[in-house]
Amino acid sequence: MEFAELIKTTKVENVVLSWPGLQPVKGTLCVTSHHLLLSSQPGGNGAQSQVELWLLIRNVDAIEKRFASASGTLVLKCKDLKVLQLEIPGMEECLNVASSIEALSSMESVTMTYPFFYRPQSMKLENGWQRHVTEQYFQQIAADTAVWRLSYINEDFGVSPSYPPAAIVPAAADDEGVRKSARFRQGGRFPALSYYHKKNGTAMLRSSQPLVGPNRKRCREDEQLLAAVLEGGYRGFILDTRSAQAAKQAQMMGGGKEHRSAYPRWKRLHRPLERGRPLQESFIKLVEACNDPSHNMDRWLSRLEASRWLSHVKEGLSAACLAAQCMEREEACVLVHGAEGTDTTLLVTSLAQVILDPDCRTLAGFQALLEREWIQAGHPFRLRCARSAYSHARFKQEAPQFLLFLDCIWQLGRQFPFSLEFGESLLLLLFEHSYASPYGTFLGNNEKERKLCEVKEKTHSLWPWLISEKQKFLNPLYARNPLVIWPSVEPQSVPLWQGLFLRWVRSSCYLDEAWAEIQQIAKTMQND
Numbered sequence: 001m002e003f004a005e006l007i008k009t010t011k012v013e014n015v016v017l018s019w020p021g022l023q024p025v026k027g028t029l030c031v032t033s034h035h036l037l038l039s040s041q042p043g044g045n046g047a048q049s050q051v052e053l054w055l056l057i058r059n060v061d062a063i064e065k066r067f068a069s070a071s072g073t074l075v076l077k078c079k080d081l082k083v084l085q086l087e088i089p090g091m092e093e094c095l096n097v098a099s100s101i102e103a104l105s106s107m108e109s110v111t112m113t114y115p116f117f118y119r120p121q122s123m124k125l126e127n128g129w130q131r132h133v134t135e136q137y138f139q140q141i142a143a144d145t146a147v148w149r150l151s152y153i154n155e156d157f158g159v160s161p162s163y164p165p166a167a168i169v170p171a172a173a174d175d176e177g178v179r180k181s182a183r184f185r186q187g188g189r190f191p192a193l194s195y196y197h198k199k200n201g202t203a204m205l206r207s208s209q210p211l212v213g214p215n216r217k218r219c220r221e222d223e224q225l226l227a228a229v230l231e232g233g234y235r236g237f238i239l240d241t242r243s244a245q246a247a248k249q250a251q252m253m254g255g256g257k258e259h260r261s262a263y264p265r266w267k268r269l270h271r272p273l274e275r276g277r278p279l280q281e282s283f284i285k286l287v288e289a290c291n292d293p294s295h296n297m298d299r300w301l302s303r304l305e306a307s308r309w310l311s312h313v314k315e316g317l318s319a320a321c322l323a324a325q326c327m328e329r330e331e332a333c334v335l336v337h338g339a340e341g342t343d344t345t346l347l348v349t350s351l352a353q354v355i356l357d358p359d360c361r362t363l364a365g366f367q368a369l370l371e372r373e374w375i376q377a378g379h380p381f382r383l384r385c386a387r388s389a390y391s392h393a394r395f396k397q398e399a400p401q402f403l404l405f406l407d408c409i410w411q412l413g414r415q416f417p418f419s420l421e422f423g424e425s426l427l428l429l430l431f432e433h434s435y436a437s438p439y440g441t442f443l444g445n446n447e448k449e450r451k452l453c454e455v456k457e458k459t460h461s462l463w464p465w466l467i468s469e470k471q472k473f474l475n476p477l478y479a480r481n482p483l484v485i486w487p488s489v490e491p492q493s494v495p496l497w498q499g500l501f502l503r504w505v506r507s508s509c510y511l512d513e514a515w516a517e518i519q520q521i522a523k524t525m526q527n528d
Helices: 091-105 133-142 175-183 220-229 244-252 276-290 297-307 309-328 344-356 363-375 401-415 424-435 447-452 462-468 509-527
Strands: 011-019 022-031 035-040 052-056 060-067 071-078 083-089 148-151 167-170 192-197 202-206 235-240 266-270 332-337
Touching: 022 091, 060 091, 071 091, 083 091, 133 148, 133 167, 133 363, 167 220, 175 220, 192 344, 202 309, 202 344, 220 332, 235 309, 276 297, 276 309, 276 401, 297 309, 309 332, 309 344, 309 401, 332 344, 344 363, 344 401, 363 424, 401 424, 424 462
Parallel strands: 202 332, 235 266, 235 332
Antiparallel strands: 011 022, 011 083, 022 035, 035 052, 060 071, 071 083, 148 167, 167 192, 192 202
């Protein structure tokens, strides 16, 4: 289908744009295949300079239509939580614009999205793609130990469609044994190394649930693989991100948990974390509360608590701290999994690494962590970020798991303001680009999909642009902290991330000015 078939009106004059915190702007609205462009009319906005709005249509989450006798109003609710209002003269024109936006914002074909058409002159397509991030990470580990090796059994994605081509596994486990372990795990997600703790040689692995089923099936190769992880006298903990009851119910459906008798040196810990529909509903309730100006403080606090978003943040941090404590203080290895192993599992493994490892708190190290633990490890961004908090459609696959991770990182940065090399602006950028972006970094659900769509050959990576603009995202207060950072999860220590959830609700100009002043002071001190 051609884009032109979906665009019923390409240009409308005398459209008025309203945006919280700004004066209304009258101008010409143009609808293109991927953007809404509104350009203010010369002299039509008093003494103000000309204003241009470029809105990526993919960013539109929902449209509300309101009609008067001779005009219509479109309220565009965006995935980055921004809300815009367009007053369009003529009811027919208004309906045509709305229909065009709805059709263009909901196109299912990945290759028809804007990243496949975005061609900035200053960038080359092949630059910036992290093609061998697992191999590079393994090289760091190989310098310290010989008990791990790279396996390419998933090079054609035949073992696991959601795993990357290369995975780090125990050297004692051969490829045939890993294949049999994969067949015993949901989605083929066999236990693979996520993080190697150089300080004491402990390891953190991730996987999906074992397919034990009601008949209590076993897999010798899976048992041997996990036994090999503990060679050298280590203890092991299996951190299950489901409740004990949920794991038991999964067993009746063919899944389940590792039986103690088959994995005698591994102790099970349950830290239930919400995912899927309940997490999405929590996100929706929080955004609704933030956008409601009518309630008093008591009503606001009641709605905030009812959303349970801060409870999810607290539980995510608590589970990551538990994994980190097992490795740092108990000197034990950890296997993290829930059901599929693509959501709460990655939340725990990535957060634990930021807590433990100062390298993951640098800008470059955090970027590598995102590639390794979220993008290449198979978090289904296309499904999870298809809609945001405003959408009227309700699909069970959507969930702000990555946003929850970013919120947890923001909490760490707030509690340890000198320990992260990057600031809030980077986290806001990542939130925006995970939902709608001109870059291909967050496209698709896994590496297999990205390869089929030739994402790395036909779209640009976000990372080169981010590095070119890195000064905007650096924390001027940063000083490398070699220690583990243990966050507090007491209620008073886990506040609402106002910089995101209230970003478009109230002005942040004073905070922006204060932050700019801090950056200037830090720069002056460095020069001195």
